[in-house]
Amino acid sequence: MxxxxxxxxxxxxxxxxxxxxxxxxxxxxxxxxYVLTTENGRLPFYFGKDDKIKYIDINIKFKRKKYxxxxxxxxxxxxxxxxxVKLQIEIxxxxxxxxxxxxxxxxxxxxxxxxxxxxxVLEHHASIYQYPPSKIRxxxxxxxxxxxxxxxxxxxxxxxxxxxxxxxxxxxxGHQELIPFCLRKNKxxxxxxxxxxxxxxxxxxxxxxxxxxxxxxxxxxxGDGDGDGDVLDNLKSLSSQLNLLDTVFIKPATPNxxxxxxxxxxxxMTSYYESFGMVLLEAMSAGMLVVAFDCPTGPRxxxxxxxxxxxxxxxxxxxSEKISEIILGxxxxxxxxxxxxxxxxxxxxxxxxKKWNNFFLSIR
Numbered sequence: 001m002x003x004x005x006x007x008x009x010x011x012x013x014x015x016x017x018x019x020x021x022x023x024x025x026x027x028x029x030x031x032x033x034y035v036l037t038t039e040n041g042r043l044p045f046y047f048g049k050d051d052k053i054k055y056i057d058i059n060i061k062f063k064r065k066k067y068x069x070x071x072x073x074x075x076x077x078x079x080x081x082x083x084x085v086k087l088q089i090e091i092x093x094x095x096x097x098x099x100x101x102x103x104x105x106x107x108x109x110x111x112x113x114x115x116x117x118x119x120x121v122l123e124h125h126a127s128i129y130q131y132p133p134s135k136i137r138x139x140x141x142x143x144x145x146x147x148x149x150x151x152x153x154x155x156x157x158x159x160x161x162x163x164x165x166x167x168x169x170x171x172x173x174g175h176q177e178l179i180p181f182c183l184r185k186n187k188x189x190x191x192x193x194x195x196x197x198x199x200x201x202x203x204x205x206x207x208x209x210x211x212x213x214x215x216x217x218x219x220x221x222x223g224d225g226d227g228d229g230d231v232l233d234n235l236k237s238l239s240s241q242l243n244l245l246d247t248v249f250i251k252p253a254t255p256n257x258x259x260x261x262x263x264x265x266x267x268x269m270t271s272y273y274e275s276f277g278m279v280l281l282e283a284m285s286a287g288m289l290v291v292a293f294d295c296p297t298g299p300r301x302x303x304x305x306x307x308x309x310x311x312x313x314x315x316x317x318x319x320s321e322k323i324s325e326i327i328l329g330x331x332x333x334x335x336x337x338x339x340x341x342x343x344x345x346x347x348x349x350x351x352x353x354k355k356w357n358n359f360f361l362s363i364r
Contacts, residue, residue: 001360002032002118004096006087008105010035011043013224013253014193015278016102016125019169021047026170026353028052031360034094038083038107047255056094058086062106084110092116098360101144112143119363121146127275128157129296130197146363150276151301165359169278170352171285171344178287178341179262181334186217187264188323189288191257191279192271194225194232194250199270199293201238206270206320208242214327217247222260224253261286266326270319274298281347284308284340289333291322307340 005024010017024033033053040057049055060083063071087107091099091114099117101107103124111120122144133141138160141147147164149155155164188207192198200221207219225232232250239248254260257279261267267283269292277298283290290308292299293315303310309322326333345351 001097001364002034002094003027003360004034004036004091004094004099004117005102006036006038006099006105006107006111007102009037009040009043010045010047011040013046013255015169015276017046019125019278020102021045021050022170022172022349023353023356024053025050026349027356030357034096036087036090036094038087038105056090058083058090060086080106083107084113087111088114098363108137109140112140119146120144121148124149124154124158125275127273127297128154130273130275146359148359151297153297153301154275157297167355167359168347168352169276169281170349171278171281171347172349173285173344175258175262175286181265181287181330181337184265185263186214186327188217188219188266188268189222189261189264189283190219190268190270191222191253194221194223194235196231197272198223199272199295200235202270202293202314202316202319203268204235204238204242204244204248205316206268206323207248208244209317209320210324211244211247213324215247217327219244219248220260220264221248221250222253222257223250258282258286261288264288265330266291266323268319268323269293269299271295271299277302280308281344285344287337287341289326289330289337290340291319291326293319307336307343 035055037057041059062076097118100121101111147161149166267288267290280302293313294310295313311319
């Protein structure tokens with residue numbers, strides 16, 4: 001089948017970019033895959049390109065708000081018209097069997113009205129719990145023929161939609177073996193965009209309660225900002241106020257984060273919202289012990305008491321207690337580490353792509 005995936009860009013280090021890169025390379029082995037970006041320009045793809053995939057960029061530059069929101073002004077309205085025309089031209093050239101729009105991009109409002117688009121699919125990566133759609137957005141969503149959600153919980157929240165299917169995000173498990181736990185570094189990892197919603201401030205607050213008890217341990221946060229340097233500045237300021245500068249290190253995002261996970265022991269997720277939390281699966285695949293807040297809606301769909309620790313949302317003290325409990329008795333939790341690795345195998349890109357292939361065959 002000829003598949004056309006539409007999204008804003010692939011030059012950032014975010015979860016959607018990683019998901020697309022992981023998934024489409026595998027899909028291209030059985031399908032003719034096109035990736036149509038709208039605002040990538042000449043910037044390199046963060047996770048690289050696959051020779052079997054055809055890449056097209058429309059190169060429309062919208063004026064964005066400070067937090068990457070869309071400004072309603074004459075320039076953007078005119079650019080939107082140009083975007084629609086260019087999208088239509090490219091869709092005519094590609095003539096896809098299926099057009100898949102990754103939710104969150106401007107094209108959500110245009111794809112249902114294109115000619116020659118084939119079957120239409122809307123991927124839902126942002127949590128409806130966090131971003132409940134407006135009536136206008138709901139109306140546009142209903143015009144898509146099929147909807148793919150990451151979890152059953154998110155699909156149930158979208159009770160206004162029909163033809164829903166649940167396909168979780170995939171991960172690539174490329175490492176052949178795990179580093180023995182006792183040989184790993186005494187590090188606690190957290191990964192994500194340096195934005196408020198990721199709740200890294202909550203991790204610092206939790207660590208501040210126990211760091212003196214564990215002087216040989218450190219916390220490393222990997223991520224880049226998203227147009228808002230204030231969050232990074234605030235994190236550094238909070239780290240200084242809590243006297244954590246010697247044990248907390250905020251580092252740029254890296255495409256090789258799995259290497260850092262393989263050498264570390266504990267992974268923490270302190271987000272305020274997560275639609276899925278793919279990075280939890282990556283940490284599990286590296287055999288890390290995982291601790292996460294039970295935030296809406298992702299972590300609870302991945303973590304149970306057999307593979308990690310799900311902590312009451314915003315209970316900073318309990319989060320710190322669980323981290324400390326692992327540090328003091330890590331040998332007691334090695335079974336969880338092994339269980340986590342085994343569970344992560346269910347989300348390997350090959351297994352997840354079987355679900356996508358079955359879905360595409362079902363709508364042929």
